[in-house]
Amino acid sequence: MHPINWIIVVGYIAYVMWDGIRRSKGTTEIEGYFLANKSLPWWAVGLSVMATQLSAVTMIGTTGQGATDGIRFIQFYFGLPLAMVILGVTLVPFLHKSKVFTAYEYLERRFDAKTRSLTSFLFLLSRGMSCGTILAAPGVVFSAVFGWDLLWTVALIGIPTVIYTMIGGVQAVTWADVKQMVLIVFALLAVVVVLLYKMPVGADDALRIAGSTGRLKTFDFSFNINETYTFWSGVIGGTFLMLSYFGTDQSQVQRYLTARSVDEAKSSLLMSAYWKIPLQALVLLVGVLVFVFYLFQAPPLLHNPAHEAQVRAAQETQYSALESRFQEAFTSREAAARAVADARDNGDMAAEAQAMETFRAREADVLEIRDDALALAEDVTGESSRDVNYIIPGFVLRELPLGLVGLFIAAVMAAAMSSIAAELNSLSTATVIDFYRRWFRPEATDAHYLKVSKLATAFWGIFACVVATYAATLGSLIEVVNRFGSFFYGSILGVFLLAMIPRARGIGAFIGLLSGMGVVAAVTFGAPDVSFLWHNVIGAVTVLIVGVALSFLRPSRRNE
Amino acid sequence: MSAPESPSKSRSFRRTLLAVMAVQVFTLLLLWLLQLRYHV
Numbered sequence: 354m355h356p357i358n359w360i361i362v363v364g365y366i367a368y369v370m371w372d373g374i375r376r377s378k379g380t381t382e383i384e385g386y387f388l389a390n391k392s393l394p395w396w397a398v399g400l401s402v403m404a405t406q407l408s409a410v411t412m413i414g415t416t417g418q419g420a421t422d423g424i425r426f427i428q429f430y431f432g433l434p435l436a437m438v439i440l441g442v443t444l445v446p447f448l449h450k451s452k453v454f455t456a457y458e459y460l461e462r463r464f465d466a467k468t469r470s471l472t473s474f475l476f477l478l479s480r481g482m483s484c485g486t487i488l489a490a491p492g493v494v495f496s497a498v499f500g501w502d503l504l505w506t507v508a509l510i511g512i513p514t515v516i517y518t519m520i521g522g523v524q525a526v527t528w529a530d531v532k533q534m535v536l537i538v539f540a541l542l543a544v545v546v547v548l549l550y551k552m553p554v555g556a557d558d559a560l561r562i563a564g565s566t567g568r569l570k571t572f573d574f575s576f577n578i579n580e581t582y583t584f585w586s587g588v589i590g591g592t593f594l595m596l597s598y599f600g601t602d603q604s605q606v607q608r609y610l611t612a613r614s615v616d617e618a619k620s621s622l623l624m625s626a627y628w629k630i631p632l633q634a635l636v637l638l639v640g641v642l643v644f645v646f647y648l649f650q651a652p653p654l655l656h657n658p659a660h661e662a663q664v665r666a667a668q669e670t671q672y673s674a675l676e677s678r679f680q681e682a683f684t685s686r687e688a689a690a691r692a693v694a695d696a697r698d699n700g701d702m703a704a705e706a707q708a709m710e711t712f713r714a715r716e717a718d719v720l721e722i723r724d725d726a727l728a729l730a731e732d733v734t735g736e737s738s739r740d741v742n743y744i745i746p747g748f749v750l751r752e753l754p755l756g757l758v759g760l761f762i763a764a765v766m767a768a769a770m771s772s773i774a775a776e777l778n779s780l781s782t783a784t785v786i787d788f789y790r791r792w793f794r795p796e797a798t799d800a801h802y803l804k805v806s807k808l809a810t811a812f813w814g815i816f817a818c819v820v821a822t823y824a825a826t827l828g829s830l831i832e833v834v835n836r837f838g839s840f841f842y843g844s845i846l847g848v849f850l851l852a853m854i855p856r857a858r859g860i861g862a863f864i865g866l867l868s869g870m871g872v873v874a875a876v877t878f879g880a881p882d883v884s885f886l887w888h889n890v891i892g893a894v895t896v897l898i899v900g901v902a903l904s905f906l907r908p909s910r911r912n913e
Numbered sequence: 914m915s916a917p918e919s920p921s922k923s924r925s926f927r928r929t930l931l932a933v934m935a936v937q938v939f940t941l942l943l944l945w946l947l948q949l950r951y952h953v
Binding site: 424427431434437438441560561563564565567569570571572619623626627630631634709 | 944
């Protein structure tokens with residue numbers, strides 16, 4: 354990468370760190386450190402909510418998914434606006450007014466200490482590991498793209514994030530998120546402009562060609578619980594998932610607890626309700642346009658440069674033969690794509706239909722050769738290729754103009770840093786408030802808690818870096834933890850829903866939570882084809898049924 | 914869970930709800946038109 358691009362990346366990281374440390378002034382008590390003394394404006398909180406959810410995986414993985422699979426992934430977010438509105442009238446006002454630091458703290462007031470501790474522990478377990486994977490994703494990609502050791506790429510993203518989060522607390526996290534969100538949107542829009550400028554066909558033809566491969570099919574109205582990306586999975590399963598994530602996950606709850614008032618907290622969530630789907634459409638559209646761009650400009654056979662080098666070294670002859678076949682297939686497909694555009698420009702419908710048929714056949718040829726190359730790469734390297742994650746970084750480095758490359762790399766880092774910072778901040782909050790202060794030192798001074806909070810942030814930061822560094826070897830363990838996370842996400846939502854029922858009791862909440870997790874585990878192993886989006890519905894409904902039944906069976910007591 | 918809201922707050926919320934839903938319907942309509950025009 355050109356030195357000017359590196360100056361932009363390093364300059365951006367240095368600026369975020371400096372600004373974060375600057376904001377530590379005035380943070381002398383834990384209310385300020387964790388909740389910014391409830392002083393932040395709605396728009397800053399709203400951008401922070403969006404930045405926390407948009408990680409580097411979105412910037413490199415989701416854009417790549419747009420290139421290979423089109424925009425149907427957007428259906429995943431169809432439940433989000435409704436979930437935000439529901440949270441705006443239920444949990445947000447209540448949590449904001451109840452002066453809690455964590456969502457789980459409220460569960461002790463409503464039910465009992467063991468329900469609070471269990472839900473908080475589950476949060477620490479899942480978010481601790483996910484923080485590592487969020488850091489690992491760009492780390493692994495940058496490591497392959499720049500040829501650096503994974504340790505260095507993880508350190509480049511992880512260490513500055515840990516430093517500004519540890520010193521500046523939630524103020525630093527939120528204001529860094531604001532800048533990061535602006536940078537991310539600007540970088541995405543800039544890529545779209547460059548793509549449209551460099552494409553040899555017009556936008557209308559480009560979309561028509563992409564549409565002929567099914568990449569612009571947004572809606573799938575089939576009702577199939579085994580499919581994740583359908584309209585109904587998105588609206589029903591997605592609503593439950595988003596209610597769980599934004600309503601009960603401390604990494605999100607803590608964002609809107611920092612807002613000045615209940616109304617500002619609600620408004621901050623509604624910002625996501627308004628903008629999440631359009632933003633996600635932009636992310637996926639970048640991928641679709643990159644696909645069309647690569648119809649006219651030969652892409653590498655394998656997008657992962659590290660795998661390509663390994664395959665070339667180990668199977669030179671076989672790989673060269675594949676490359677020759679790929680070049681021929683690419684040339685034929687390019688001619689077919691140009692024929693589609695020409696037929697459209699001439700208004701010849703019959704010729705256009707014929708050209709599309711030919712184009713789809715040539716596209717299938719290219720896909721077949723690429724599949725052979727991916728299989729060869731997996732044989733040689735012994736690991737899953739995940740080539741889709743390297744499409745956009747490769748495009749950016751090869752095709753974007755000087756300066757914009759640095760800006761996009763900085764935006765990917767910003768996306769990773771904003772998500773990691775919010776998670777570290779919330780992990781520290783849950784550790785100190787739900788465990789240290791609750792069980793070990795209930796009567797210490799604010800200065801003491803502040804010191805412990807900073808140490809907890811550093812601990813979780815180091816933990817995330819270690820998990821990320823060993824991401825490749827911990828692959829199966831991380832998958833187990835992620836799967837375990839899906840067991841309880843909906844169940845925790847069920848506990849919060851149960852809290853809204855006046856006669857619900859602690860015993861119902863605790864046993865309901867365990868039952869919800871058990872039923873989801875049984876569904877996961879007994880019917881593995883059921884999409885994980887439905888696990889949230891199953892978990893929440895089970896907790897409600899068991900919780901209500903037990904609460905009504907047992908004689909009521911005010912405080913169990 | 915929370916205290917009953919005042920009529921003005923309820924009105925304000927209904928307005929916000931309508932605005933959010935209107936934006937979503939508009940966005941989904943655009944995506945639908947994109948699919949109708951370009952998906953073959």
